[in-house]
Amino acid sequence: MKKIITNFLVFSALLLCTLLSAQTVQKNFINYQGVARSASGDILADESINIQIALKFGAADIAASYVENHTVITNANGVFGLLIGNGVPVTGDFNTLQWGGIASYVTVSLNGAEIGTNELMAVPYAITSGDNRWSANGDDIETINSGNVGIDRTPTAKLDVNGDLKLENGTSVNEISMDGTLGSNSDNAVPTERAIKTYVDNATAVSTPVVFKVRGNGFAVKDLDGGTTIETDIWDIRTYDTRNAFNTTTKRYVIPESGYYYLQAVVRQSNTVTNAFFRIHFNVDTGINYNQIVDGDDVKINVSGIYFLNAGQEVFVNIRNFSSGTDVRIDGTGSWFEGYKIN
Numbered sequence: 001m002k003k004i005i006t007n008f009l010v011f012s013a014l015l016l017c018t019l020l021s022a023q024t025v026q027k028n029f030i031n032y033q034g035v036a037r038s039a040s041g042d043i044l045a046d047e048s049i050n051i052q053i054a055l056k057f058g059a060a061d062i063a064a065s066y067v068e069n070h071t072v073i074t075n076a077n078g079v080f081g082l083l084i085g086n087g088v089p090v091t092g093d094f095n096t097l098q099w100g101g102i103a104s105y106v107t108v109s110l111n112g113a114e115i116g117t118n119e120l121m122a123v124p125y126a127i128t129s130g131d132n133r134w135s136a137n138g139d140d141i142e143t144i145n146s147g148n149v150g151i152d153r154t155p156t157a158k159l160d161v162n163g164d165l166k167l168e169n170g171t172s173v174n175e176i177s178m179d180g181t182l183g184s185n186s187d188n189a190v191p192t193e194r195a196i197k198t199y200v201d202n203a204t205a206v207s208t209p210v211v212f213k214v215r216g217n218g219f220a221v222k223d224l225d226g227g228t229t230i231e232t233d234i235w236d237i238r239t240y241d242t243r244n245a246f247n248t249t250t251k252r253y254v255i256p257e258s259g260y261y262y263l264q265a266v267v268r269q270s271n272t273v274t275n276a277f278f279r280i281h282f283n284v285d286t287g288i289n290y291n292q293i294v295d296g297d298d299v300k301i302n303v304s305g306i307y308f309l310n311a312g313q314e315v316f317v318n319i320r321n322f323s324s325g326t327d328v329r330i331d332g333t334g335s336w337f338e339g340y341k342i343n
Contacts, residue, residue, distance in 0.1 A: 028095075029083035029086045030084035030085060031081065032053070032081065032083070032084050033081045034080060034108075035080075036074050036078045036080060036110070043074075043078035044074055044078050045077065045078050046073065046074060046075065046076060048072070049073075049074065049080065049110060050070070050110065050111050050112070051070045051109070052069050052090075052110075052112075053069075053070065053106060053107075053108060054066070054106070054108075055084075055092075055104060055105070055106055056105040056106075056117075057097070057102050057103070057105075058102045059105070060107075060119070064091065064092070064107065065092050066091065066092030066094055066097055067090040067092060068084075068085070068087030068088055068090055068094070069087055069088045069090060070082045070087040070088070103119060105117050105118065105120065171188060173190050175189040176189070176190050177191045177192065178191075178192050178194065178195050179191070179195055180194070180197075180199050181198075182195070208242050208243065209242055209340065210243055210259075210261075210340060211241075211242045212238075212241040212242065212245060212246050212339060212340075213238075213240055213241075213337070214238050214239065214336065214337050214338070215235065215236075215237050215239060215335060215337075216234040216236065216332020216333060216334070216336070217237055218332050218333045219332055219333070220270065220330070220332075221233075221330055221331070222329070223327045223328065223329055223330075224319065224327065225321065225327055226324045226326040226327065226328075227322070227323075227324050228320070229318055229319070229321075230320075231316050231317070232251075232316070232330065232335075232337075233250075233251035233316075234251075234331075235335075235337050236248075239336075247314075250314070250316075251316065252314045252315060252316045253314070253315045253316070253337070255310060255314075256311065257311050257341070258308075259309070259341050259342065259343055260307070260309075260341070260342040260343055261339050261340065261342065262305075262339055262340055263282055263284075263315065263338075264303070264304035264339065265280065265282070265303055265304075265338075266301070266334070266335055266336055267300070267330065268300045268301075268331045268332075268333055268334045268335050269301065269319075269330055269331065270299075270329045270330075277322035277323055278319060278320065278321060278328075279319070279322065280303045280317065280319045281303055281317075282303065282305070282315060283317075284307050284309065284313070284315055285303075285305060285307070300334060301319075306342065315339075317337055
């Protein structure tokens, strides 16, 4: 039985694919060449031999990740050549091998007898860049890829990363935010130009102040019976109302936006009785502001205060006559209802 000596390898192992014309698609095979000799050193010329290739990753003595067989014929000098990756597969998938991550080894067998194991050096790792088309240009890394690049995901943009981006200093980011309010207040989001402009525009915009004043129309509008309370609806003339929030039908002010408000109301009452006691207050007042009016014809009573009011809330003025059995007129002349938002 013929044996092959271990130095049969000339292993030129040109690990770049065979040079092809520009019209041919590159093949990701590894050129392998050797010389077959007998145990006595005689060249095995013009013979058909079986070569088995086993590729291992991580160590020379572990199970092979990929195994393939080749049937080749030596020439007159015992030389043969083959393409690793182009044989008849036995186990594994050549196209899914993880080149470049850890050391790789090739074990060669002839006609079923293992000859030896050698570590593959750097050149085979060009296979990993063949598909992605990356290249080094000095200290730069360039790609001629015209499509998208995805890291741990199927890309939908030129560069699509499933995870964080990190620079030398500072925090990592995982979002490009279009939120013009910057409401998330995140250290991990980078706002777009539009989001920043929207935020700045809103922050620096001068909003119309909330101010209103309405007054009575100048004549007696109703009687107030003794011991009763009425809503004063004597406001017929709008002096100013920056938010157009005073309802001229209901005679109530509808709060345009939430916040703290200063409110003041002045009501003139006319009576001919000797003593009359009145209370005037806003419907939103949780306390009571008492005003005592005596001996009075043509007397003004007023109330004021600061209140937190919600948008949409309605505000109006109540007045109560505490004089039992006494009727009093409510006069619009010299009466007004006003307020403004503090913040």
